[in-house]
Amino acid sequence: MSLNVGVREVDGVTIVDLAGRITLGDASSGKLRETVREILGKGAKKVILNLGDVSYIDSSGLGELVSTYTTASNQGAKVKLLNVQKKVQDLLQITKLYTVFDTFDNEADAVLSFS
Amino acid sequence: MSLNVGVREVDGVTIVDLAGRITLGDASSGKLRETVREILGKGAKKVILNLGDVSYIDSSGLGELVSTYTTASNQGAKVKLLNVQKKVQDLLQITKLYTVFDTFDNEADAVLSFS
Amino acid sequence: MADPRSLELKLESKVDSVDAAELIVQGLAREAGHPEDEIDHLGMAVRESMVNAVTHGNGYSAEKWVYFSARVEKDGGLRVGIRDEGEGFEPRGVPDPTAPENLLKTSGRGLLLMRALVDEFSVERAEPRGMQVTMFKKGPGAKRG
Amino acid sequence: MADPRSLELKLESKVDSVDAAELIVQGLAREAGHPEDEIDHLGMAVRESMVNAVTHGNGYSAEKWVYFSARVEKDGGLRVGIRDEGEGFEPRGVPDPTAPENLLKTSGRGLLLMRALVDEFSVERAEPRGMQVTMFKKGPGAKRG
Numbered sequence: 001m002s003l004n005v006g007v008r009e010v011d012g013v014t015i016v017d018l019a020g021r022i023t024l025g026d027a028s029s030g031k032l033r034e035t036v037r038e039i040l041g042k043g044a045k046k047v048i049l050n051l052g053d054v055s056y057i058d059s060s061g062l063g064e065l066v067s068t069y070t071t072a073s074n075q076g077a078k079v080k081l082l083n084v085q086k087k088v089q090d091l092l093q094i095t096k097l098y099t100v101f102d103t104f105d106n107e108a109d110a111v112l113s114f115s
Numbered sequence: 116m117s118l119n120v121g122v123r124e125v126d127g128v129t130i131v132d133l134a135g136r137i138t139l140g141d142a143s144s145g146k147l148r149e150t151v152r153e154i155l156g157k158g159a160k161k162v163i164l165n166l167g168d169v170s171y172i173d174s175s176g177l178g179e180l181v182s183t184y185t186t187a188s189n190q191g192a193k194v195k196l197l198n199v200q201k202k203v204q205d206l207l208q209i210t211k212l213y214t215v216f217d218t219f220d221n222e223a224d225a226v227l228s229f230s
Numbered sequence: 231m232a233d234p235r236s237l238e239l240k241l242e243s244k245v246d247s248v249d250a251a252e253l254i255v256q257g258l259a260r261e262a263g264h265p266e267d268e269i270d271h272l273g274m275a276v277r278e279s280m281v282n283a284v285t286h287g288n289g290y291s292a293e294k295w296v297y298f299s300a301r302v303e304k305d306g307g308l309r310v311g312i313r314d315e316g317e318g319f320e321p322r323g324v325p326d327p328t329a330p331e332n333l334l335k336t337s338g339r340g341l342l343l344m345r346a347l348v349d350e351f352s353v354e355r356a357e358p359r360g361m362q363v364t365m366f367k368k369g370p371g372a373k374r375g
Numbered sequence: 376m377a378d379p380r381s382l383e384l385k386l387e388s389k390v391d392s393v394d395a396a397e398l399i400v401q402g403l404a405r406e407a408g409h410p411e412d413e414i415d416h417l418g419m420a421v422r423e424s425m426v427n428a429v430t431h432g433n434g435y436s437a438e439k440w441v442y443f444s445a446r447v448e449k450d451g452g453l454r455v456g457i458r459d460e461g462e463g464f465e466p467r468g469v470p471d472p473t474a475p476e477n478l479l480k481t482s483g484r485g486l487l488l489m490r491a492l493v494d495e496f497s498v499e500r501a502e503p504r505g506m507q508v509t510m511f512k513k514g515p516g517a518k519r520g
């Protein structure tokens with residue numbers, strides 16, 4: 001149960017590609033948190049979390065997403081979500097977190113939304 | 116995890132219809148054994164076990180089939196198998212029990228084989 | 231028609247037990263013919279409840295057990311029980327995580343998710359201690375209410 | 376590519392633990408993309424081994440545990456370990472159940488089935504007591520040997 005994290009940049013926007021599960025008790029949460037801290041440390045202000053390959057998330061994982069959001073906000077940065085799978089979308093709905101996150105189905109739209 | 120057992124007669128042959136799982140630790144094994152004892156007690160000499168709806172069997176279940184076979188033999192009766200599913204057939208193969216049991220895919224053929 | 235079956239386990243207070251309970255329930259639901267998205271939902275609800283039992287309830291203690299039970303009914307309905315040996319808590323005292331002032335908290339969404347993901351849900355104090363969670367997912371043939 | 380994951384459980388010496396281990400392994404194998412008939416075979420092998428640990432090994436004793444572990448590798452290969460706390464036995468002393476003189480025995484086919492149903496199998500005495508069974512099923516992409 002691991003989370004793979006990759007980072008790339010497109011037109012001044014930092015895209016974090018996530019693949020796997022974000023749940024309690026594995027190294028996954030730590031990895032996401034650390035990556036985002038690093039990115040923000042380098043001065044990134046526009047961040048997209050690509051959840052296209054995140055098949056599973058639990059309430060701890062949702063907490064991690066929120067933590068990413070608030071950490072970024074505190075440093076004047078913005079976090080948006082890309083390619084949220086139906087299963088995860090359902091959880092954002094139930095928890096009303098969809099009111100917190102801008103979400104996109106298309107990478108180009110997500111990148112453009114920052115300008 | 117239950118086994119359902121039904122008994123009927125066709126042309127002097129007693130057909131025992133089994134449905135479910137035959138495994139250790141549930142009431143299933145007892146049920147099969149008891150039914151066969153009853154049938155033999157009533158003088159049946161030609162018995163078919165219809166395994167068409169038996170989806171799962173373990174080594175205890177195989178032991179039950181063998182026990183049925185030997186109990187019957189001791190009373191001059193014969194037990195044959197009908198509609199053995201692929202999964203169960205594989206186990207008969209591995210254990211060479213296919214050399215003990217006559218098996219049929221067709222009820223009419225199975226019934227005829229006794230005459 | 232599903233094969234009625236049930237199992238009861240005493241599980242250690244650790245994350246592996248969470249995974250185990252989730253896999254077991256998913257397997258039983260699949261066998262009973264539940265559709266894939268319902269299997270996922272039930273699995274998630276069980277996961278959340280097991281996490282609470284292991285963390286908040288038993289505090290990962292090697293001296294405390296999680297009592298897990300699952301029962302498949304004739305029509306495929308699936309009842310799951312999860313009991314811990316912790317201090318217990320007052321469910322009515324848990325703040326609503328969807329209230330605007332709580333929306334940016336990093337925890338507190340487990341009970342909300344459990345309630346939303348199954349057909350029946352209850353959480354109450356257990357004897358002699360701890361909490362008892364019970365959830366029920368209707369059989370695949372049952373009309374949704 | 377499968378998500379590598381693993382779990383270790385201490386299970387009671389009862390039939391419910393057999394069902395639990397089988398469901399867990401089937402779930403992991405399904406997640407890792409094994410085909411249905413291989414999932415069945417692995418599940419059966421695990422069932423047979425758990426039955427031996429619970430009955431012959433631990434004699435259903437409430438004081439003895441079955442130590443179960445499962446590990447999914449990157450390529451989907453699945454390794455399962457089952458250890459009991461019984462007296463142990465000498466595997467080479469077990470009669471061949473396919474020999475003509477044993478064919479009508481009502482038991483003694485478990486080890487034969489386990490060996491036939493997985494890709495690698497071993498059973499050996501464990502420290503400080505009991506038996507350790509290890510089985511391995513290759514990942515769904517691996518060439519069958």
Ligand SMILES: Nc1ncnc2c1ncn2[C@@H]1O[C@H](COP(=O)(O)OP(=O)(O)O)[C@@H](O)[C@H]1O
Nearest residue numbers: 282283286287316318319337338339340341361
């Ligand atoms: N089994 C339990 N034992 C003790 N306290 C619990 C238990 N389950 C839940 N709680 C309490 O209820 C709160 C809310 O739980 P939950 O909604 O699952 O969110 P979270 O686990 O993220 O805090 C927990 O923070 C905890 O204080």
Ligand SMILES: Nc1ncnc2c1ncn2[C@@H]1O[C@H](COP(=O)(O)OP(=O)(O)O)[C@@H](O)[C@H]1O
Nearest residue numbers: 427428431432461463464482483484485486506
């Ligand atoms: N874990 C174990 N501990 C002690 N003895 C065992 C164990 N597993 C197997 N055995 C011995 O090996 C024999 C053969 O086992 P097996 O092939 O599984 O068939 P069965 O369980 O039907 O007898 C058993 O009868 C038992 O004597």
